[in-house]
Amino acid sequence: MMNDQSLAIRKFSDLANPTRFLGLAERLLPWFSGLTALLFVVGLYLCFTTQGDYQQGETVRIMYIHVPAAWLSMMCYTVMALSALGTLVWRHPLADVSARAAAPIGACFTLLALVTGSLWGKPMWGTWWVWDARLTSVFVLFLMYLGLIALNRAMDDPGKAAKVSAILILVGFVNIPIIKFSVEWWNTLHQPASVMRLDGPKIDPEFLWPLLVMALAFSMLFFTLHIAAMRNEIWRRRVTSMRRQAARNLGMEGRKA
Amino acid sequence: MIALFLRDLKLSVRAGGGALIGVLFFMTVVAVIPFGVGPDLNLLSRIGPAILWIGALLACLLGLDRLFQAEREDGSLDVMLMQETPLVLSVLVKCLAHWTASGLPLVIASPLLGLFMNMNEVAIGATMLTLLVGTPAITFIGAVGAAVAVALPRGGLLVSILVLPLAIPVLIFGVSAAYAAVEDPAPFLPPFLILIAITLFFAVIGPLAAAAALRSSSD
Numbered sequence: 001m002m003n004d005q006s007l008a009i010r011k012f013s014d015l016a017n018p019t020r021f022l023g024l025a026e027r028l029l030p031w032f033s034g035l036t037a038l039l040f041v042v043g044l045y046l047c048f049t050t051q052g053d054y055q056q057g058e059t060v061r062i063m064y065i066h067v068p069a070a071w072l073s074m075m076c077y078t079v080m081a082l083s084a085l086g087t088l089v090w091r092h093p094l095a096d097v098s099a100r101a102a103a104p105i106g107a108c109f110t111l112l113a114l115v116t117g118s119l120w121g122k123p124m125w126g127t128w129w130v131w132d133a134r135l136t137s138v139f140v141l142f143l144m145y146l147g148l149i150a151l152n153r154a155m156d157d158p159g160k161a162a163k164v165s166a167i168l169i170l171v172g173f174v175n176i177p178i179i180k181f182s183v184e185w186w187n188t189l190h191q192p193a194s195v196m197r198l199d200g201p202k203i204d205p206e207f208l209w210p211l212l213v214m215a216l217a218f219s220m221l222f223f224t225l226h227i228a229a230m231r232n233e234i235w236r237r238r239v240t241s242m243r244r245q246a247a248r249n250l251g252m253e254g255r256k257a
Numbered sequence: 258m259i260a261l262f263l264r265d266l267k268l269s270v271r272a273g274g275g276a277l278i279g280v281l282f283f284m285t286v287v288a289v290i291p292f293g294v295g296p297d298l299n300l301l302s303r304i305g306p307a308i309l310w311i312g313a314l315l316a317c318l319l320g321l322d323r324l325f326q327a328e329r330e331d332g333s334l335d336v337m338l339m340q341e342t343p344l345v346l347s348v349l350v351k352c353l354a355h356w357t358a359s360g361l362p363l364v365i366a367s368p369l370l371g372l373f374m375n376m377n378e379v380a381i382g383a384t385m386l387t388l389l390v391g392t393p394a395i396t397f398i399g400a401v402g403a404a405v406a407v408a409l410p411r412g413g414l415l416v417s418i419l420v421l422p423l424a425i426p427v428l429i430f431g432v433s434a435a436y437a438a439v440e441d442p443a444p445f446l447p448p449f450l451i452l453i454a455i456t457l458f459f460a461v462i463g464p465l466a467a468a469a470a471l472r473s474s475s476d
Contacts, residue, residue, distance in 0.1 A: 088469075140422045147419045154409050163473035164405045168419065171401050171466050175423050178455070182426035185448075186433065 018234045021094055025231045032224040039217035046210035062120040064210050068218035069113040073141060076106030076222065080148075081173040084166035094230070096162030097237075099169060100152055101229035105222060107145035113138060133184040140179055144172050158237060258342065258350050265354035268327075269320070279359045280366050283316035287370045298375040305374030306384045306435035312370075313363045313388055314395060314428055318420060320359050321399040322406065322413035324351065325471065329407055334471070344468040352393075352400050352464060360392040383438030383445070387452060391431040394456040397463030398423050404467035408474045426455055 047064040080102045086095030117135065118128045129135070148165055155161035290308050291301060301308075328334040337347045367388055371381035402420040406412030434448040 140425060143418075143422045147415075147422065150415060150418060151405065154406075154412075154415060160408065160474055164408075164470050167466050167470045167473070168401065168405050171462065172423065174462060175426075178426045178458075179422070182429045182451075185451075186429040 018094065022231060022234060025227050029224065029227060029231075032220060032227065036217060036220040036224050039213060039220055043210060043213040043217045046213055050207070050210055059120060059123050060207070062116050063207070064214045066113060066116040066120055067211060068215040069109050069116060070138065071215060072218050072222055073106060073110035073113050073138065075219070076102050076109060077141065077145075077169075077173065077176070079226070080106065080169050084169040084173075087162050087166040088170070096158070096166065097230050097233045098226070099166060100158075100162070101233050102226055103145060103149050103152065105225050105229065107142065107149060109218075109222070110138060110142040110145055114142060133180075133186070137176075137180045137183045140183070141176070148172075258346065261347060261350050262354045265351055266358055269355065269358035277362065279316045279319050280362045282319055283312045283363050283366060284370060286312040286315060287373065302375040302377070302380070305371060305376040306380055306439075307432050308374060309367050309370060309384050310388070310391075310428055310432050310435070313367065313392060314421075314424060316363055317360060317392055317395040318399060318417045320355070321396075321403050321420065322416045324355055324400060324403040325407045325467075326403075326412070334407075338472065344472065345464045348400060348404075348464040348467045348471070349460070352396050352467075355400075356393050356396040360396055363392060364388045377439075380435065380439045384435045387431040387434045387449065390449070390456060391427050391452050394427045394452075394459045395420075395424050397456075397459040398427075400463045400467040401470065404470035404474070407471065427452070430455060 083099035086092040402416040430452040
């Protein structure tokens, strides 16, 4: 009974206790994954039953994967930037776990957006890749994700890696608008925007509904994966510290003997 | 501060500093390009400003990983951390010294390489001017990467990977300003002013972030 009360979560800062977080994750994860699966079933059903575009035919269905993935790739970086703020400003112990766990997920969504965009571009524009402003900035975002993951992997002390990569995440977050703006400038300077006009045909409710449901499904998928990855990261750190403790104990015994 | 500037400058110019290697690298990269794209002089003069910019960008990245590492190894970084002068200022001065030792020679060498690329006087002048204004930004961005990777034993390659995506705006506006000076319809001033703005912006962000990273990796 007392244990229950001490592990109750009242404020956001109470989540700083990893055990509380693990308890919450345990309760939330089944619900989240169930909701994700449900949304995906509905979304995919809608995707495949609605009509294709009269110009693009069946390939328009790629949009239902591509656009949510692109949205998520940006949202994931925002989550990482917020976590980085949490690490640097409030020194929330779970913030760096969150940033670290989000990076590979974000990289996966970005890659998915790039690959599906490429697959969509081949039948529509006749080429796999165009140095379009939007494509290029997503590609740069992908490179930044990979750089952050590489930095995180290269450091063995999680505490130090957390602060340092939080700084880099924030610098990158400040930089993303600049990169986006400059890439748009660069592209319009070299070739007038002719290839990709997503806003050309006003989006029809026929396409909008599956898109929204899929976006929701992707967001839920992100949250599910994120919480699961955070849980794994906490467990991994516990195992590491337990191993160190065991090794230390072993060393002490060896010295005594 | 001036003492720190001179000290860094001397260290990087003297043997083993590796500042002049950057210029050598720059020349080698530019010299290799014609073998790749062919000796067509018209083509070379057309892509010349872009080649010079890319060469300079890569050469700027070369010495960056040593910006704080040598100090960390011999302990003078800890002295800087304990100083009364704010760390941000020390980092700023170190960046300026690094740029003077490795960025400025690139700017001075660029007209010569421009001649190799069959560029006319206006293009050479414009490229030199944009390099003069733009390369400090690369140093400031690079300082963040160098500070982040300072504790890593082999951070050199990682610094380049981290810094290059962030340096894309500098490259875009540097090259477009250089082209705008040559091609008639495009105005020169807007991209040039934006390039200056980017440099000033990173002159603030870079040292701040680098100082924060150094402080957190030192304890």
